[in-house]
Amino acid sequence: MNMQASRPAIRTTCPYCGTGCGVLATPDRAGGMAIAGDPDHPANFGRLCVKGSALGETVGLKGRLLTPRIHGRNASWDQALDLVARRFSETIAEHGPDSVGFYVSGQLLTEDYYAANKLMKGFIGSANIDTNSRLCMASSVAGHRRAFGTDTVPGLYEDLEEADLVVLVGSNLAWCHPVLYQRLAAARQARGTRVVVVDPRRTASCDIADLHLALSPGSDAALFNLLLSEIIRKTDCSTDNIEGFEDAVQAAQQVNPAATGLPHSDLQQFLNMWLQTTKTVTIYSQGINQSDSGTDKVNAIINCHLATGRIGRPGMGPFSVTGQPNAMGGREVGGLANMLACHLDIENPAHRDAVQGFWASPRMADRPGLKAVEMFRAVEDRRIKALWIICTNPAVSMPEADRVARAIAGCDFVVVSDMIAQTDTTRLAHVLLPATGWGEKDGTVTNSERRISRQRRVLAPAGQARDDWRIIADVAARMGWAEAFAWDSPAQVFAEHAALSGVAGALGSDFDISDLAGISDGEYDRLEPFLWPQSPRKRGGRFFGDGRFHTPSGKARMIAVTPRTPPPVSREYPFRLNTGRVRDHWHTMTRTGLSPRLSRHLAEPYLELHPKDAARLGLQPASLAQVSSPHGRAILRVLVTDRVAPGHPFAPMHWTSETAPSGRIDTLVAGLTDPVSGQPALKSGVVAIRPFAAA
Numbered sequence: 001m002n003m004q005a006s007r008p009a010i011r012t013t014c015p016y017c018g019t020g021c022g023v024l025a026t027p028d029r030a031g032g033m034a035i036a037g038d039p040d041h042p043a044n045f046g047r048l049c050v051k052g053s054a055l056g057e058t059v060g061l062k063g064r065l066l067t068p069r070i071h072g073r074n075a076s077w078d079q080a081l082d083l084v085a086r087r088f089s090e091t092i093a094e095h096g097p098d099s100v101g102f103y104v105s106g107q108l109l110t111e112d113y114y115a116a117n118k119l120m121k122g123f124i125g126s127a128n129i130d131t132n133s134r135l136c137m138a139s140s141v142a143g144h145r146r147a148f149g150t151d152t153v154p155g156l157y158e159d160l161e162e163a164d165l166v167v168l169v170g171s172n173l174a175w176c177h178p179v180l181y182q183r184l185a186a187a188r189q190a191r192g193t194r195v196v197v198v199d200p201r202r203t204a205s206c207d208i209a210d211l212h213l214a215l216s217p218g219s220d221a222a223l224f225n226l227l228l229s230e231i232i233r234k235t236d237c238s239t240d241n242i243e244g245f246e247d248a249v250q251a252a253q254q255v256n257p258a259a260t261g262l263p264h265s266d267l268q269q270f271l272n273m274w275l276q277t278t279k280t281v282t283i284y285s286q287g288i289n290q291s292d293s294g295t296d297k298v299n300a301i302i303n304c305h306l307a308t309g310r311i312g313r314p315g316m317g318p319f320s321v322t323g324q325p326n327a328m329g330g331r332e333v334g335g336l337a338n339m340l341a342c343h344l345d346i347e348n349p350a351h352r353d354a355v356q357g358f359w360a361s362p363r364m365a366d367r368p369g370l371k372a373v374e375m376f377r378a379v380e381d382r383r384i385k386a387l388w389i390i391c392t393n394p395a396v397s398m399p400e401a402d403r404v405a406r407a408i409a410g411c412d413f414v415v416v417s418d419m420i421a422q423t424d425t426t427r428l429a430h431v432l433l434p435a436t437g438w439g440e441k442d443g444t445v446t447n448s449e450r451r452i453s454r455q456r457r458v459l460a461p462a463g464q465a466r467d468d469w470r471i472i473a474d475v476a477a478r479m480g481w482a483e484a485f486a487w488d489s490p491a492q493v494f495a496e497h498a499a500l501s502g503v504a505g506a507l508g509s510d511f512d513i514s515d516l517a518g519i520s521d522g523e524y525d526r527l528e529p530f531l532w533p534q535s536p537r538k539r540g541g542r543f544f545g546d547g548r549f550h551t552p553s554g555k556a557r558m559i560a561v562t563p564r565t566p567p568p569v570s571r572e573y574p575f576r577l578n579t580g581r582v583r584d585h586w587h588t589m590t591r592t593g594l595s596p597r598l599s600r601h602l603a604e605p606y607l608e609l610h611p612k613d614a615a616r617l618g619l620q621p622a623s624l625a626q627v628s629s630p631h632g633r634a635i636l637r638v639l640v641t642d643r644v645a646p647g648h649p650f651a652p653m654h655w656t657s658e659t660a661p662s663g664r665i666d667t668l669v670a671g672l673t674d675p676v677s678g679q680p681a682l683k684s685g686v687v688a689i690r691p692f693a694a695a
């Protein structure tokens with residue numbers, strides 16, 4: 001606790017994971033702040049994890065981008081904004097709206113996201129806006145839309161405390177959503193909740209597991225198909241509100257239990273636990289989503305909940321937890337290339353007309369745009385000639401990161417808005433625009449349970465930094481659309497978003513916060529965390545408990561899933577590389593890397609390798625390994641451990657050229673994507689490993 005703190009605490013929200021914890025930030029007189037958990041926030045009730053509690057150590061001017069820059073030289077805001085608007089306008093005039101693209105972030109606030117989506121889809125007239133959330137939860141979005149008709153998350157955090165069985169699938173909740181894990185651990189202690197972890201790797205979440213199913217990588221759909229078969233065999237299913245039941249069951253019954261690689265006894269124990277426990281929640285995350293069959297895996301899980309009616313009721317449901325703080329808000333504004341605002345459908349002419357009418361926009365995108373991997377391919381082959389990257393670092397985080405960096409470097413015109421001056425991506429920009437960071441920004445975010453909370457300004461913007469929504473609006477004005485982007489405050493952007501959601505609600509969208517359409521600046525400032533929807537028709541709470549879904553028939557859809565395994569390894573690349581997060585760092589470490597305390601937990605990039613693999617390769621603990629794939633190379637410290645299975649090493653994703661020049665993991669991963677969601681298969685690269693010998 002900073003002893004200089006003397007001003008009142010400001011209620012805000014943590015900028016890291018999708019848990020969305022409430023934070024009390026107390027600014028001090030030295031430009032820093034003291035941090036505590038907000039005891040009144042319904043996501044965390046005062047808890048914070050180590051990342052959230054270190055937020056005060058990550059604010060300040062170190063490393064910040066403080067002024068606009070053009071070709072590396074400081075420039076005025078007018079010069080930079082004029083240039084961005086002129087180059088985008090010229091490119092669109094010469095090559096059409098699809099020759100430009102925006103690549104944005106699940107860390108943008110909803111107001112920023114709304115402005116970017118409105119400019120691209122409603123005024124430029126292209127849907128070439130995609131987001132790093134494509135890397136995070138696009139398969140869940142696609143699975144929800146297939147099953148429910150809309151991207152509706154049915155779960156609430158309190159379900160973790162009401163369930164008798166919680167199954168974590170492809171989710172290391174202990175490290176990636178630590179406060180949710182704390183809530184689950186507390187529930188387990190208080191009421192004996194049983195916990196199953198389904199993960200090829202023995203993660204920290206296994207510490208509270210009654211059963212760990214270390215299944216074969218990629219066999220999650222096979223496991224849930226087996227479960228569905230068992231449900232059909234042993235229970236009476238009510239199918240009144242379900243479509244596709246027979247086909248889904250038929251596909252499920254084709255599965256061979258051996259596909260999971262699990263011992264019969266473990267498998268049977270899991271099936272029995274599930275069948276015997278009505279109050280079951282299945283939490284899933286990147287281990288499911290980041291796969292070339294991620295959408296099918298999502299639907300295989302949802303199928304089991306639909307067949308048993310375990311959805312939309314206390315302590316029951318499939319529950320996708322989002323990685324980023326505002327992945328959900330991005331979905332709400334339609335900030336993905338294949339979505340329209342407020343969960344409307346970009347391929348539905350009536351939906352497009354309604355949004356265009358509301359925006360009074362000159363030209364609407366009339367088809368889906370390029371998803372993240374496709375977008376950078378289009379940059380590579382010069383179909384996209386002007387690219388604006390906002391609040392994200394794709395030269396590190398995209399699969400085939402070296403190729404993506406080369407593509408950006410070869411693009412005719414690249415704008416990057418960021419709070420950090422030197423990243424692998426800012427180095428490639430022609431124009432750099434300084435953006436406000438957490439603590440300076442003012443707006444809203446939506447967490448994994450659909451709860452909208454305020455992020456409030458605690459500190460003055462650093463240097464000349466401006467809010468992203470304002471930067472976007474300033475460019476839009478210079479492109480000729482001043483009236484449509486004439487907001488004076490984030491409250492006005494939010495009010496417009498809320499009003500549009502009322503239009504969407506009238507068309508049947510689940511996302512409706514139209515109660516807040518007339519919100520004033522003062523009301524916005526005082527806004528308490530709330531669950532959507534907030535509409536004249538419905539307030540907060542659960543979806544689907546009444547057996548009604550958002551499909552045309554009102555019935556849920558079960559999907560026939562034929563499990564697919566990841567592409568095979570080869571003689572040349574005999575290992576399958578799993579990637580993920582560590583406990584104390586966030587994404588590419590631009591913020592968490594500023595805290596020595598956070599860097600102490602795991603100080604450098606590493607490779608978890610099974611003892612048998614290490615012995616066979618002649619690699620000692622703490623020695624260096626060279627890991628290579630067809631796409632790149634990394635040098636990593638060896639951590640010999642039986643947490644991973646032979647042939648299936650693991651490496652974390654956070655390090656960059658700045659923090660570990662040879663430790664960028666996503667250089668190794670292929671740009672293979674799920675055919676439905678477009679989400680990259682970041683957890684199943686194929687690699688070769690050998691001892692590293694310095695030249």
Ligand code: SF4
Nearest residue numbers: 014016017021049052
């Ligand atoms: Fe922040 Fe997530 Fe930790 Fe909560 S659990 S403090 S939202 S990183």
